[in-house]
Amino acid sequence: MANLHVTRPRPDVVLITLDRPDKLNALSYGLVEDLHRTLDDVKADNECRVVVLTGAGRGFCSGLDLTEPFPEEAKDGLEFPRSSMRWQERIAELTTKLAHLRQPVIAAVNGPAYGGGFALALASDIRIASADARFCTQFIKLGLGGCDIGVSYTLPRIVGAGQAFDLILTARTVDAPEALGLGLVSRISDGAVLDDALAIAETLCGFGRFGVESTKQVLWANLEASSLEAALQVENRSQILASTSGELREAAAAFANRKKG
Template identity: 75%
Template sequence: MAHLELTHPRPEIAVITLNRPEKLNALSSTLVEELHSTLDTIKNDNDCRVVVLTGAGRGFCAGLDLTDTDSPAASAGLEAPRAGMRWQERIAELTVKLHRLRQPVLAAVNGPAYGGGFALAMASDIRIAASSALFCTQFIKLGLGGCDIGVSYTLPRIIGAGPAFDLILTARTVEADEALRLGMVSRVCADGAVLQDALQIAETLCGYGKFGLESTKQVLWANLEAGSLESALHVENRSQILSSSSGEMRAFVQAFARRKTD
């Protein structure tokens, strides 16, 4: 059985489902490689405009599968510590790929998101959670450092440095309601409804201009690193002018004018 499923409710929307429900979708070496391959495919899919990431069964992703005995392809033929570093980099690169996708990524967190699963959720552009969802960085509990797979970068930018330091250092579990209060997720849904709610958000995004949607994601991430208001405005200004030349704004204005005269 494949460790991951890629489906398209419509050509513009891709749903990636981590599919190891018996392991709470823990990240095996096979699942990591399938996720890399799937993200590469989506990156080159010009029809796809929004991605939804979720898990099968009652979990989103429980993090690294510590019982996985398969040798990672990324470290084949290497000795320690090079082998470990290659595998570490391969897992961490998933967060970079989510970041770089031109399509917005919605994490539909349907259950526990621990360790690497937490990192995947935090690397997504929008996060919504089922009421029973749980979040935990977990890394430091395993005898590792608490900063892994991008969380020391993403989490402080999402919820602020103070709360992020608390969650990373203590590795305490956060329930969905607290995640909402912290701003870790933007909404909490009823259990069993999180994927459907994520698809509704995806439909909303697909109703916007194609270039406008792509450029909005790019500008948001770029301006997290902007050194000044002026630098941020330069990026915004160029994006707006490019958007206005795509023809989509002209079509909107014409449609609006027709409605006004009807």
């Protein structure tokens, strides 16, 4: 695809690289559509167990391509404002696709993640940053509302409501150390952030297939849990289903063999 580079560092890991480095991987119509198609393909790929998302060049994603904020291709023959709403919804749907993938998504943030790029990172399951990563909501700086592409949902759940209000209303830039302190990312890479992301992917691939998929589903589902009891109900059912896969017996047998050795 012209705007994406998709590779397999190992048979069960798909690496998606946003590939518009001259534009800091800004979200054009072509990139949005290529990413939709790729995520659809990945969701149906039974061999893929983990997805790694990163950007080409010196940035992760700088957000919407402002040279053409309302591309002609996105209008689909509709008049304003229906055409603009259709395009807005199409971009925003990328976040639900990331969250609803069966496979965990690791965002390897290798530079600026602004606006829509920040939203893509927030919708990922694990975020790790390079030392020069930067994060900014940016939307309110563009004469728009500060809440867009899911950030009003994802950001408060990651860093808490108080910090999220600050970051969204002021649209200030957060560097990698502050992002780590806020809990926005789980680690900062000492070297190549992509290498660290692939190492995490390898770890996840060493666990049971059903166990990893169900863990992601339960974590997202329980963000909406109304009580501890409701969360436990989801967990309990997931654990019993996981126990029928045969992976528990394999793990128990391997553990017994290690004790004998």
